[in-house]
Amino acid sequence: xxxxxxxxxxxxxxxxxxxxxxxxxxxxxxxxxxxxxxxxxxxxxxxxxxxxxxxxxxxxxxxxxxxxxxxxxxxxxxxxxxxxxxxxxxxxxxxxxxxxxxxxxxxxxxxxxxxxxxxxxxxxxxxxxxxxxxxxxxxxxxxxxxxxxxxxxxxxxxxxxxxxxxxxxxxxxxxxxxxxxxxxxxxxxxxxxxxxxxxxxxxxxxxxxxxxxxxxxxxxxxxxxxxxxxxxxxxxxxxxxxxxxxxxxxxxxxxxxxxxxxxxxxxxxxxxxxxxxxxxxxxxxxxxxxxxxxxxxxxxxxxxxxxxxxxxxxxxxxxxxxxxxxxxxxxxxxxxxxxxxxxxxxxxxxxxxxxxxxxxxxxxxxxxxxxxxxxxxxxxxxxxxxx
Amino acid sequence: xxxxxxxxxxxxxxxxxxxxxxxxxxxxxxxxxxxxxxxxxxxxxxxxxxxxxxxxxxxxxxxxxxxxxxxxxxxxxxxxxxxxxxxxxxxxxxxxxxxxxxxxxxxxxxxxxxxxxxxxxxxxxxxxxxxxxxxxxxxxxxxxxxxxxxxxxxxxxxxxxxxxxxxxxxxxxxxxxxxxxxxxxxxxxxxxxxxxxxxxxxxxxxxxxxxxxxxxxxxxxxxxxxxxxxxxxxxxxxxxxxxxxxxxxxxxxxxxxxxxxxxxxxxxxxxxxxxxxxxxxxxxxxxxxxxxxxxxxxxxxxxxxxxxxxxxxxxxxxxxxxxxxxxxxxxxxxxxxxxxxxxxxxxxxxxxxxxxxxxxxxxxxxxxxxxxxxxxxxxxxxxxxxxxxxxxxx
Numbered sequence: 020x021x022x023x024x025x026x027x028x029x030x031x032x033x034x035x036x037x038x039x040x041x042x043x044x045x046x047x048x049x050x051x052x053x054x055x056x057x058x059x060x061x062x063x064x065x066x067x068x069x070x071x072x073x074x075x076x077x078x079x080x081x082x083x084x085x086x087x088x089x090x091x092x093x094x095x096x097x098x099x100x101x102x103x104x105x106x107x108x109x110x111x112x113x114x115x116x117x118x119x120x121x122x123x124x125x126x127x128x129x130x131x132x133x134x135x136x137x138x139x140x141x142x143x144x145x146x147x148x149x150x151x152x153x154x155x156x157x158x159x160x161x162x163x164x165x166x167x168x169x170x171x172x173x174x175x176x177x178x179x180x181x182x183x184x185x186x187x188x189x190x191x192x193x194x195x196x197x198x199x200x201x202x203x204x205x206x207x208x209x210x211x212x213x214x215x216x217x218x219x220x221x222x223x224x225x226x227x228x229x230x231x232x233x234x235x236x237x238x239x240x241x242x243x244x245x246x247x248x249x250x251x252x253x254x255x256x257x258x259x260x261x262x263x264x265x266x267x268x269x270x271x272x273x274x275x276x277x278x279x280x281x282x283x284x285x286x287x288x289x290x291x292x293x294x295x296x297x298x299x300x301x302x303x304x305x306x307x308x309x310x311x312x313x314x315x316x317x318x319x320x321x322x323x324x325x326x327x328x329x330x331x332x333x334x335x336x337x338x339x340x341x342x343x344x345x346x347x348x349x350x351x352x353x354x355x356x357x358x359x360x361x362x363x364x365x366x367x368x369x370x371x372x373x374x375x376x377x378x379x380x381x382x383x384x385x386x387x388x389x390x391x392x393x394x395x396x397x398x399x400x401x402x403x404x405x406x
Numbered sequence: 407x408x409x410x411x412x413x414x415x416x417x418x419x420x421x422x423x424x425x426x427x428x429x430x431x432x433x434x435x436x437x438x439x440x441x442x443x444x445x446x447x448x449x450x451x452x453x454x455x456x457x458x459x460x461x462x463x464x465x466x467x468x469x470x471x472x473x474x475x476x477x478x479x480x481x482x483x484x485x486x487x488x489x490x491x492x493x494x495x496x497x498x499x500x501x502x503x504x505x506x507x508x509x510x511x512x513x514x515x516x517x518x519x520x521x522x523x524x525x526x527x528x529x530x531x532x533x534x535x536x537x538x539x540x541x542x543x544x545x546x547x548x549x550x551x552x553x554x555x556x557x558x559x560x561x562x563x564x565x566x567x568x569x570x571x572x573x574x575x576x577x578x579x580x581x582x583x584x585x586x587x588x589x590x591x592x593x594x595x596x597x598x599x600x601x602x603x604x605x606x607x608x609x610x611x612x613x614x615x616x617x618x619x620x621x622x623x624x625x626x627x628x629x630x631x632x633x634x635x636x637x638x639x640x641x642x643x644x645x646x647x648x649x650x651x652x653x654x655x656x657x658x659x660x661x662x663x664x665x666x667x668x669x670x671x672x673x674x675x676x677x678x679x680x681x682x683x684x685x686x687x688x689x690x691x692x693x694x695x696x697x698x699x700x701x702x703x704x705x706x707x708x709x710x711x712x713x714x715x716x717x718x719x720x721x722x723x724x725x726x727x728x729x730x731x732x733x734x735x736x737x738x739x740x741x742x743x744x745x746x747x748x749x750x751x752x753x754x755x756x757x758x759x760x761x762x763x764x765x766x767x768x769x770x771x772x773x774x775x776x777x778x779x780x781x782x783x784x785x786x787x788x789x790x791x792x793x794x795x796x797x798x799x800x
Contacts (some may be wrong), residue, residue: 020408020409020410020411020479020707020710020711020714021407021408021711022407022707022708022711023407024407088407279798279799279800282800283799283800293798293800294800296791296794299790299791299794299798299800300787300790300794302794302798302800303790303793303794303797303798304790306725306793306797306798307725307728307729307793310705310725311698311701311702311705311729312701314701314702314703314704314705314707314708315697315700315701315704317407317704317708318700318701318703318704320407321407321408321409321704324407324408325408339700340700343693343696343697343700343701346697347697347701395690395693395697398693398697399686399689399690399692399693402689402692402693402696403669403672403683403684403689403692403693404683404684405673405681405683405684
């Protein structure tokens with residue numbers, strides 16, 4: 020039994036922590052958010068040099084190793100700095116899908132460019148009607164001249180404005196809600212017929228509406244077998260959810276530290292407010308929620324390792340844990356975020372203080388790839404029901 | 407990260423599992439399910455003697471006094487298997503509470519006199535800590551022990567004394583010196599329950615049962631040999647024991663088993679022809695609890711892993727107590743809710759067949775008495791104080 024990160028994981032974790040501590044203060048972050056692109060190319064290059072962009076890829080592609088535990092180690096530290104660089108969209112989601120792709124020519128071509136920082140990517144899966152349901156795909160891909168012609172609209176494409184490439188889910192067969200018949204295409208952002216409208220999101224990042232009108236994509240740009248795109252997404256989804264949860268863990272543990280420290284210095288009624296029992300117990304509840312959420316992440320990581328080591332393991336228990344993790348993290352994030360603001364009092368409401376920025380990232384993580392209710396419902400479906 | 411056990415540990419787990427499966431028969435289980443019945447004491451003593459014969463009665467003791475010599479991992483496996491099999495823990499007052507104080511702070515003579523009889527379940531112990539005026543503020547206790555000749559003269563009252571009605575011995579915190587800081591001047595005294603001047607009065611609890619008591623002391627003479635350690639230092643010994651008590655309170659395996667039972671019952675109970683487990687609102691209530699429990703299981707594993715690595719159970723053991731008791735109460739609550747309107751029926755001599763329901767009485771009893779879990783062993787509010795101070799540094 021072991022709940023420690025490996026030596027390599029600890030090294031990369033420490034290097035992210037050092038970066039956040041030494042180079043990513045709130046003023047720097049604010050400047051970056053207000054810049055034209057909304058993130059720092061210089062820092063992105065630093066991430067590439069330090070090997071962080073190679074995390075989801077196997078060593079044969081020049082990657083760090085590709086386990087979800089590696090990803091979690093990095094994400095927890097990025098969370099502590101509420102880093103806005105497009106790591107989730109490019110490395111976790113776009114990179115994760117590429118790493119799992121069965122199209123080796125495509126992987127050979129693109130993965131090195133992700134690792135060296137020259138290619139930014141995003142996974143364009145949502146549509147205006149789809150909410151969190153990945154199979155709800157109305158965008159179509161019709162076979163034409165040795166390739167496909169894509170038509171449709173993708174919404175809330177995370178950091179879509181800066182992406183060079185998209186992985187687009189489009190329907191090649193079946194009807195709107197069918198799991199079968201959705202295909203994954205690599206689409207160049209500069210291709211004819213692609214329009215990207217970018218906007219800011221409350222967590223300091225960006226998102227975009229991506230319109231596809233008669234976009235021609237060659238057949239060799241399919242990530243896996245035609246019509247089986249969602250199988251690939253299902254395979255990568257647990258890693259995406261665990262990575263987001265690890266980021267949330269970094270945020271809630273930081274919020275707890277900041278709040279407890281503040282309560283020791285803020286004086287009211289002649290005493291530090293942290294000496295008041297009513298506030299102490301609330302901070303204890305915040306502490307316990309954070310520890311419980313961390314345990315849920317570790318549970319999922321242990322089971323991910325177990326499933327990775329043995330193909331014959333039934334993955335139901337693992338999937339139950341992953342859904343429970345995302346729901347638990349959402350619950351803890353809401354509680355800890357709101358309490359952190361409350362315990363800070365008026366100052367907690369200011370844009371100047373870092374608290375609100377952590378909270379807004381937690382809120383965004385909650386609605387990325389399914390919120391608390393969505394995942395609790397999935398958990399219930401896997402756990403309970405008799406006929 | 408992994409939760410893999412070694413091949414040796416897995417073999418040990420199988421051995422424990424087999425032993426429980428063959429030795430804990432349904433008759434014993436039946437007798438141990440109700441604390442009020444006349445069969446309870448003889449049944450639990452019989453079961454504990456069986457464990458003692460196997461050499462497994464005292465995993466927490468050093469080997470030289472009759473402990474198992476198990477590794478931290480083996481102790482953890484044993485506890486997990488016990489909970490999973492639905493086997494009640496040993497009665498803790500002798501084996502888990504007073505014995506560690508005796509083998510840590512007692513004289514050789516006291517060890518020889520008391521420990522073997524505790525191992526063999528020949529003496530039944532109870533705990534004399536709380537008093538009418540000293541609950542969470544235990545150090546406010548006023549039961550006095552005046553030193554006179556070779557004896558202490560004990561006067562006062564203890565309360566919430568579980569199973570005092572069965573007990574041969576009581577271990578007490580008593581005030582030997584007044585006018586000191588309130589944690590000082592307290593001594594740890596072992597008292598024979600047959601001593602003249604001791605009266606036990608039953609307290610019937612809201613589940614209608616009798617496990618708690620008041621114990622009154624009126625000019626009770628206790629030999630000086632029954633004092634543990636130094637006079638006036640008893641608080642230190644009791645505090646060491648409390649840490650011991652808190653580590654085993656997550657009861658994850660027990661809660662997992664209860665939740666499993668709850669799910670089975672929810673599959674059988676119907677409302678409007680539909681099984682309750684298919685009801686989306688009921689499912690939400692169920693999964694709120696189950697997800698907390700899944701997390702707590704790993705919190706416990708994390709605490710255990712740090713202990714197995716040579717660390718001590720730290721203040722995070724308070725988290726286990728708070729969350730563990732909250733979860734078990736939540737399960738009891740949902741079980742009672744599931745029983746619907748039968749939950750209020752006092753079955754008495756009615757058969758389940760005549761009443762129309764089979765587990766409502768049990769569910770109500772567990773819910774009612776289960777309220778005690780967040781009060782005993784240091785109330786959950788006191789536990790929050792402990793975490794605030796020791797972990798958060800407030």
